[in-house]
Amino acid sequence: MDSNQKVPNQPKFLRSILDVLLNENLWRTILVQVMAVLLALLIGAIILLISGANPIEAYAALFRGAFGSPTAIGRTLEKATPLIFSGLAVAFAFKAGMFNIGAQGQLLFGAITAAFLGFALHGLPPFIHMPLALIGGALAGGAYAIIPGALKAYRGVHEVITTIMLNYIAINVTDYLANGPWKDTSPGNVVARTPVIDPAAAIGKLGPVPIGFIIAILAAFVVWWLLGKTTTGFEIRMVGLNPSAARYAGIKVARTLILTMVISGILAGLGGAVETLGVVGRYQPGFNVGLGFDGITVAMLGKTHPFGVIPAAILVGAMKAGSSEMQFASGVAKEITDVIQALILFFVAADVIMRSLLRMGKAGGEEVKLSTGWGKQ
Amino acid sequence: MQKSMTTYSPWNRFFNRNRGILIGGLAVFVIVLFFYIWIPMETVAVLNATVRISTPLVLGALCGLMGERAAVINIGIEGQMLMSAFIAFLFNVWTGNLPLSILAGVLTGALLGLLLAFMAVTLKIDQIIGGTVINILAVGLTGYFYSTGLTAKGGLGPIIIPVLSDIPLIGPVLFKNPPITYAAIILVFVIHYVLFYTRWGLRTRAVGEHPRAADTVGINVYKMRYVNVILGGSLAGLAGAFLTLEAIGSFERLMTNGRGFIALACMIFGRWTPLGSWGAALFFALFTALATQISFMFGETVNIPHQVWGILPYLFTILVLAGVGKRVRSPAADGVPYTKE
Numbered sequence: 001m002d003s004n005q006k007v008p009n010q011p012k013f014l015r016s017i018l019d020v021l022l023n024e025n026l027w028r029t030i031l032v033q034v035m036a037v038l039l040a041l042l043i044g045a046i047i048l049l050i051s052g053a054n055p056i057e058a059y060a061a062l063f064r065g066a067f068g069s070p071t072a073i074g075r076t077l078e079k080a081t082p083l084i085f086s087g088l089a090v091a092f093a094f095k096a097g098m099f100n101i102g103a104q105g106q107l108l109f110g111a112i113t114a115a116f117l118g119f120a121l122h123g124l125p126p127f128i129h130m131p132l133a134l135i136g137g138a139l140a141g142g143a144y145a146i147i148p149g150a151l152k153a154y155r156g157v158h159e160v161i162t163t164i165m166l167n168y169i170a171i172n173v174t175d176y177l178a179n180g181p182w183k184d185t186s187p188g189n190v191v192a193r194t195p196v197i198d199p200a201a202a203i204g205k206l207g208p209v210p211i212g213f214i215i216a217i218l219a220a221f222v223v224w225w226l227l228g229k230t231t232t233g234f235e236i237r238m239v240g241l242n243p244s245a246a247r248y249a250g251i252k253v254a255r256t257l258i259l260t261m262v263i264s265g266i267l268a269g270l271g272g273a274v275e276t277l278g279v280v281g282r283y284q285p286g287f288n289v290g291l292g293f294d295g296i297t298v299a300m301l302g303k304t305h306p307f308g309v310i311p312a313a314i315l316v317g318a319m320k321a322g323s324s325e326m327q328f329a330s331g332v333a334k335e336i337t338d339v340i341q342a343l344i345l346f347f348v349a350a351d352v353i354m355r356s357l358l359r360m361g362k363a364g365g366e367e368v369k370l371s372t373g374w375g376k377q
Numbered sequence: 378m379q380k381s382m383t384t385y386s387p388w389n390r391f392f393n394r395n396r397g398i399l400i401g402g403l404a405v406f407v408i409v410l411f412f413y414i415w416i417p418m419e420t421v422a423v424l425n426a427t428v429r430i431s432t433p434l435v436l437g438a439l440c441g442l443m444g445e446r447a448a449v450i451n452i453g454i455e456g457q458m459l460m461s462a463f464i465a466f467l468f469n470v471w472t473g474n475l476p477l478s479i480l481a482g483v484l485t486g487a488l489l490g491l492l493l494a495f496m497a498v499t500l501k502i503d504q505i506i507g508g509t510v511i512n513i514l515a516v517g518l519t520g521y522f523y524s525t526g527l528t529a530k531g532g533l534g535p536i537i538i539p540v541l542s543d544i545p546l547i548g549p550v551l552f553k554n555p556p557i558t559y560a561a562i563i564l565v566f567v568i569h570y571v572l573f574y575t576r577w578g579l580r581t582r583a584v585g586e587h588p589r590a591a592d593t594v595g596i597n598v599y600k601m602r603y604v605n606v607i608l609g610g611s612l613a614g615l616a617g618a619f620l621t622l623e624a625i626g627s628f629e630r631l632m633t634n635g636r637g638f639i640a641l642a643c644m645i646f647g648r649w650t651p652l653g654s655w656g657a658a659l660f661f662a663l664f665t666a667l668a669t670q671i672s673f674m675f676g677e678t679v680n681i682p683h684q685v686w687g688i689l690p691y692l693f694t695i696l697v698l699a700g701v702g703k704r705v706r707s708p709a710a711d712g713v714p715y716t717k718e
Binding site: 047051099101147151155157160161162164165166168169172173175176179180293296297300333335336337338339340341342343345346349350353 | 452496500502503505506507509510513514516517518520521522634635638639641642645682684685687688691692694695698699
């Protein structure tokens with residue numbers, strides 16, 4: 001696209017990085033997000049106080065469990081990995097003006113498909129088996145996302161309702177598979193779960209850093225490139241900003257909506273596949289609960305920017321990684337982190353409050369609206 | 378002829394306008410009667426279950442349509458129900474006073490309605506995100522404060538209406554229900570009346586269709602939206618109280634199980650009208666009840682995994698929405714925040 005903008009003797013890559021870093025708007029946005037997190041933690045502390053717990057002790061344990069040792073940091077990154085994927089999935093659909101609450105269902109299909117390809121095939125070399133299982137999971141997630149995409153594009157059915165329904169269907173189907181045809185039949189097993197995947201399909205670690213995390217970072221780069229540097233990405237963003245104008249400009253809106261949903265589903269499916277191949281090692285119902293929903297918080301906290309999603313996912317991942325330590329050390333139930341997440345989402349969305357507190361003007365940049373009426377596109 | 382004059386009488390107009398519904402209703406009645414004569418026990422059981430399953434759905438749909446008629450999309454119905462169910466349950470555990478527990482549930486729903494209205498009307502947050510905040514908040518708060526081992530002190534039992542309940546078929550289905558079920562049916566008609574035959578309803582619809590015009594003639598857009606969303610929230614609260622006090626009798630984590638969203642689908646299927654939403658909720662509930670009954674009757678002979686029955690209601694909702702598709706029209710200003718000039 002930018003082939004005519006050649007500036008000699010100045011690496012374009014470095015210049016654009018510098019441009020981004022010196023952008024005042026970026027730092028303001030970061031400040032607003034950090035304040036949102038702090039306010040959410042503050043209100044969380046008040047709730048802890050009301051319920052008779054010691055918030056300082058609880059938060060200290062939370063922090064220790066998330067960043068206290070190399071193992072803890074590794075665990076945080078491990079928890080952040082599927083969240084990067086689901087956050088990217090939600091953020092990507094958001095760019096086309098769609099709210100993919102169905103990341104959860106797509107993630108489940110990605111997870112179980114990866115598990116199936118992992119345990120059913122044997123004897124393949126790792127450099128074929130692992131990518132095969134990963135791609136299989138991604139495609140399963142993408143295929144499942146065709147349904148809400150097509151219903152939105154051709155029948156005008158709002159994706160929020162269809163994806164939520166599809167989540168429940170995904171839970172039932174994966175439950176059935178893990179309890180029926182794909183059940184672990186090894187002696188002594190009574191629970192619903194698939195057999196363990198072949199070691200050749202497993203995703204390992206580099207020191208404390210899970211390789212899945214590195215794949216997630218790569219995915220974020222791909223999404224950034226796709227959205228910002230390609231025609232498809234331009235069309236997606238245009239449909240999100242103004243579908244009527246996009247249609248008038250000759251963009252095939254229906255096709256773009258479906259494509260967006262499929263890519264979003266692929267990202268969610270990858271999240272499930274990486275979780276299966278890198279962490280759990282099999283599919284077990286109940287192990288992936290909430291990963292898709294957390295993607296909503298992550299995407300909003302990251303301002304739906306592919307690179308914003310990464311620190312947001314690490315933050316939410318840290319809360320997940322540290323919550324066990326918190327429950328163990330201070331007796332505070334894990335669910336408080338859900339409350340904190342809802343509060344973060346609230347303060348991030350209500351940046352009017354934050355900006356008036358920090359005495360800033362209105363947020364600049366592109367604004368995508370999700371809440372179009374149900375019957376419209 | 379004298380006869381042709383009566384074409385313009387209100388009754389004739391009513392029949393002409395609602396011909397489809399009347400024919401459909403008659404067909405349903407004939408089918409039900411057939412089954413009642415064939416297998417009376419099972420028919421009554423299915424219809425009872427239909428009424429029971431439809432209650433939270435119709436209350437949730439009424440909550441949704443009150444908000445949307447005033448142009449506030451509420452996808453937080455699920456969270457409002459869950460939170461209210463929990464609070465109603467807690468009050469039942471602490472006090473054992475059922476009316477007080479219902480009131481607590483209703484007030485909780487209203488409070489979350491207030492939160493949604495604050496986000497949607499005052500802060501002008503994207504309403505879909507505002508509703509999601511409520512949903513996640515409800516999951517977190519109920520999960521955090523719930524501890525196993527709490528036992529409820531009794532639940533709401535059926536109130537048998539004398540004479541009417543002795544009518545065969547209709548009596549046991551409609552006149553032997555617990556209080557919130559009656560309340561839901563009455564509320565359908567109350568809200569239908571309020572929405573279409575009162576000044577308040579006219580103003581609400583004006584605010585939902587063309588807020589600027591409504592504002593110009595002196596209607597307080599913000600107030601209308603706040604009050605409608607709060608009242609709607611209290612209906613979702615009643616639905617929550619129904620779940621813990623009437624239907625199940627105790628609280629479980631995530632017990633609403635998507636009912637808030639199915640209620641939204643009922644609202645859309647019912648074209649944003651109380652009567653239509655009720656019909657949609659009954660239709661959906663009948664389908665669920667039939668699935669349960671069939672799996673109960675033939676579960677021994679035909680081996681169908683229970684997940685298939687679990688999928689059916691959701692699959693059905695999707696199919697219905699896909700079928701209704703673009704033929705529905707939401708209130709014109711739905712989801713758009715209003716800024717006074």
